[in-house]
Amino acid sequence: MAIMQIKKYPEEILRKKTDEITKINGDILKLAKDMLETMYFFSGVGLAANQVGISKSIFVSDIKPEGKKNPIIVINPRITSSKGGVYSEEGCLSLPGIAAEVKRSKTIRLLGLNTAGKEIDLEVEGLLARIFQHEIDHLNGNVFIDRINPLKRWRLKREYFKKK
Ligand SMILES: [Zn+2]
Incomplete structure (x- = not known):
């Protein structure tokens, strides 16, 4: 396993819609493991593949990153x-x-596939529903500041680039 480098806004790859995964092979399984490792390392609750530079439709999440691990990996996720x-x-x-x-x-x-290629069909609410929506936004080339009003976004971007 390896800790991957996180792509930071406004890197181009975060704006590109990711490709659907057509074959769950060893590369995808390794990617999923590395993404989980990376998410835990940076204390995140979710991570999309394009955030680590891979433009493929897969995300990982875990709402208990500090305690007992409960990872959820979803390939080609879709909100129905x-x-x-x-x-x-x-x-x-x-x-x-x-x-x-x-x-x-x-x-x-949420519909998708797990790493064994089996169908995932989940109805979720609250924090998990929020994380899934955030990660699916990433996979479609969107980031959370796209969803706030323009004035607030402008102020946040100014704050962000000042800190960078
Ligand atoms: Zn994010």
């Missing part, structure tokens, strides 16, 4: 339905040092 709307603060390993309140669906249904 969503309900409700909630605001909560979000940050991102690719935009270190800033955070903002972001509106997300409260409940989502």
Whole structure:
């Protein structure tokens, strides 16, 4: 396993829609393991492949990074339905040092594949639903500041580039 380097906004790869994974081979399994290792190392709760420079549709997550590990790996994730709307603060390993309140669906249904190629069909809510939406945004070339109002985004970007 290896700790990978996190791509930081505004790197180009974060803006590109990732490619669907057509074959779950050894490279994908190694990528998933390395992404998990990297996420734990940086104390993240989720990580998308393009955040470590690989433009493929896979993310990892774990809402208990400090305690008992409970990793979730999803390949080619897709949200098939969503309900409700909630605001909560979000940050991102690719935009270190800033955070903002972001509106997300409260409940989502997620379809995808696990690393064994079996179908994942999950209905989740709360923090996990938020993380999944954040990571799927990444895989589609979006970052969380795209989801806040333009004035707030402008101020946050100014703060971000000042810190960089
Ligand atoms: Zn992120």
